[in-house]
Each structure stands twice: as structure tokens, then as C-alpha cells.
Amino acid sequence: MSAHAVTASTARTSVRLADGREIIYFDDEPGQDRSTPDRRDLPPYAPAAELRYDVLHGEEVLVAAHRQNRTYQPAPGECPLCPSHGDHLSEIPAADYDVVSFENRFPSLGGSAGGRCEVLCFTSYHDGSFAALPPERLATVGRAWADRTAALAKRPDVEYVFLFENRGAAIGATLPHPHGQIYAFPYVPPTPRRMLAAAERFLEEHGRCLMCEVVAREAAGPRVVAETDGFLAYVPEAARWPYEVYVAPRVCVPDLPALDAARRDELMRLYADVLRRFDALYEHPTPYMAYWYQAPARTKRDAAHLCARVYTPQRTADKLKFLATSETGGGAYINDVLPEAAAARLREL
Structure with a gap:
């Protein structure tokens, strides 16, 4: 894991996961130690998305066949968005967190398609919801969204930053833990x-x-x-x-x-x-x-x-x-x- 970078005034810490992906902790208050290493044995991160163009509709289409193997409705205690504890090693190495954003392990973008996909967790509490977040956490989520929008928009392979949340199995959400996603598109979506x-x-x-x-x-x-x-x-x-x-x-x-x-x-x-x-x-x-x-x-x-x-x-x-x-x-x-x-x-x- 690379050395971590901390901005104390904004309680922001960037570190690397075992496969090289970036993870950024956004804390309600500065001073948190976010140096816990990722103890998983993961292969190097290699996004494989492909961008194609539908000439009949005049719209771009992303092909990301590797997403067929993404985590879907994990068993209790195996949530990849909960903090790591004991033998349960998740996407977040820390034992607890406020808000965290990390590169999606199963991205719809990246590779030859360009752009980047991130997962943004609103809380470490598995059974929580965005609507139930206290004011200080809402402020942290807003700060994280603004941070990621500004940072991703500076990338030469990004034209549009899209923040979103899918909540509930009825609309296809694959993980119940309160979280959203960030798609930094290499084009402006239709x-x-x-x-x-x-x-x-x-x-x-x-x-x-x-x-x-x-x-x-x-x-x-x-x-x-x-x-x-x-x-x-x-x-x-x-x-x-x-x-x-x-x-x-x-x-x-x-x-x-x-x-x-x-x-x-x-x-x-x-x-x-x-x-x-x-x-x-x-x-x-x-x-x-x-x-x-x-x-x-x-x-x-x-x-x-x-x-x-x-x-x-x-x-x-x-x-x-x-x-x-x-x-x-x-x-x-x-x-x-x-x-x-x-x-x-x-x-x-």
C-alpha cells in the first residue's frame, strides 16, 4: 500500500487497496487514522470496459462483460461495503468509517473505454439509509460528492461526472448497504x-x-x-x-x-x-x-x-x-x- 495523503482541514485521506485501486476516506472530523492496510490477496486492477456506438439511435453503449461476476446480494456478514473486522476483509480496510469512496472493483468504465467508476458509501452502518443520516454526515457526503466531481472532471478522459444511488432490490440494487456510485463518463450521456x-x-x-x-x-x-x-x-x-x-x-x-x-x-x-x-x-x-x-x-x-x-x-x-x-x-x-x-x-x- 502506498503512503497515504491526508488533508487535515477537510478530513480527507487517500490510500491504496491491495490491487492498486484508490480509496478515499472522508471523515466528519479530522484526525482519524486511516492507515490500516488492505490484507486481501487480489490480482492487479485491470478494468476491461469497452465503448461502442449505436448508429441507429446515435448513442454510446458501454460493454462490460466482466460485471457478470460482481457481488450480488451477499449473505449476512459478508457485505463488501461494511468495515473489515476479524476474518471478514471487505473493500474498506478500516474497522470503521464515516464516508468512503473507492474505485469500483467491477467497473462499467475504465480500460479502453476511458473514464472511471467509484462506489461511495454513506455510512458504515449496514442497516442505515441516506434519509436517516444526521446533519454532520449529510455535510460530509456533500463534501465528498463535490470533491469527487471536481477531481474527476479534471481528468482528460472525463467529460461528465454522474452521481447516483439505487436503493432497493425491487429496482435492481445488488447490495443493500447504503451507498451510491459515481460514473465519470468519457462522453456526455444521452x-x-x-x-x-x-x-x-x-x-x-x-x-x-x-x-x-x-x-x-x-x-x-x-x-x-x-x-x-x-x-x-x-x-x-x-x-x-x-x-x-x-x-x-x-x-x-x-x-x-x-x-x-x-x-x-x-x-x-x-x-x-x-x-x-x-x-x-x-x-x-x-x-x-x-x-x-x-x-x-x-x-x-x-x-x-x-x-x-x-x-x-x-x-x-x-x-x-x-x-x-x-x-x-x-x-x-x-x-x-x-x-x-x-x-x-x-x-x-
Whole structure:
């Protein structure tokens, strides 16, 4: 393991795992010893993803066949995201941690495809959740996300940093431990690319930010879920999913690194508030997908406006929304829940 680097003022420690991958500890407070070595015997890290292009759809496709062998729903006590203890040697060598980010052992990027994949664990507590994190941990997660966005965007093989979380077996999450992922793409993915194109057209035609316009309109309407001085959480007018919420700054902000610590902490508290409302929808934990749209690393940054999007396919306590062929094949989404009713329910929870 290489010598570790510590930034005391930000409680950030970077070390190496046994196969050469980087792991970064983000602590709530500085002064933690993160020098515990990785005692596993692992082969050298060699990502094998491949980037291909679908000429009919005009979109990139990643091929990562090695991911077939990734860890799936491990037995109790064998979670690779829990701290290492005794004979259980996990991805995190330390006996405990606050927030940690490390290169994914089974990445969808890297190798000839370029880019990088990281796993970011929100807590060492296996049975926790993002919604239950205390304010100081929310601040640490926000700091970690901003750190990784800024650092990965500087890489020459990265054009877009995408932060996301999949929670719940119902939507395909392979590990129950509270965590998200970071995909540093070598290209701008199709959905952000379409959103940026729409924002650029609006900016050219009207001379102002499209998302600023949307947020101002939604702030005065019936679809507000929660809000703070600087940020708004709302159900979009044309929501595609039974319960879907955007969380966005009221003014133009391109990405998380552009926020100062106080504003970032405010945003993280509102984001967690939205997730708690999702969890209160049903008697069981609500499965959801959540992700952040940010500005690309180098291009179209003037049209970008930071926002998070959270949605669940859980349309009733015992029913999931599955995408119909008209939706997957035609892209014509059909929502069974009135967005105004969804907003009212989330607002009341």
C-alpha cells in the first residue's frame, strides 16, 4: 500500500487497496487514522470496459462483460461495503468509517473505454439509509460528492461526472448497504445531452436559464414538496413516474463544487428531507433511484443548472410500475398518478 495523503482541514485521506485501486476516506472530523492496510490477496486492477456506438439511435453503449461476476446480494456478514473486522476483509480496510469512496472493483468504465467508476458509501452502518443520516454526515457526503466531481472532471478522459444511488432490490440494487456510485463518463450521456440541448435553445431564444424559469414557475404552483431559502423540491408537471421529485437551486449553479459549504449543506438537508418523505409513503422502505444532473466538465457549462432527481416505480404499497413497450420502445411515458396528487401526498408526509 502506498503512503497515504491526508488533508487535515477537510478530513480527507487517500490510500491504496491491495490491487492498486484508490480509496478515499472522508471523515466528519479530522484526525482519524486511516492507515490500516488492505490484507486481501487480489490480482492487479485491470478494468476491461469497452465503448461502442449505436448508429441507429446515435448513442454510446458501454460493454462490460466482466460485471457478470460482481457481488450480488451477499449473505449476512459478508457485505463488501461494511468495515473489515476479524476474518471478514471487505473493500474498506478500516474497522470503521464515516464516508468512503473507492474505485469500483467491477467497473462499467475504465480500460479502453476511458473514464472511471467509484462506489461511495454513506455510512458504515449496514442497516442505515441516506434519509436517516444526521446533519454532520449529510455535510460530509456533500463534501465528498463535490470533491469527487471536481477531481474527476479534471481528468482528460472525463467529460461528465454522474452521481447516483439505487436503493432497493425491487429496482435492481445488488447490495443493500447504503451507498451510491459515481460514473465519470468519457462522453456526455444521452439524457443530460438532450437536457443541455433544450437548455441551450432556451438560452439562445430567451436569454435566460431554462431551469431558473422552471423553478420560478413551480415555486408558485401546486407541485411544491418542500423548500428552503436557496432551493426548491417539486414534482415536475410532466412527471414520468408515480412519485418523482426534482431538487434544484433557485439561481443558476452549474455543479456541486460551485456551492459554498453553507449552501451545499442546505441542499443536502433538503435532499434528505425528500428521501424521508419517499420512505414515509409505505410501511416498507420505498425503493428509489436518485441522481444528480451537473454541468459537463468542459463544454456547455453556461446552459447547465444543477439539480437532483428522485423517483420510485412503487405506485401503490404492493404494485410497481413496469415500463410498457410503448415506453421502452417508443419513449412515450404514461404516468398513472396525477403529479399534483403526488406532490400533495409527499408534502403532507
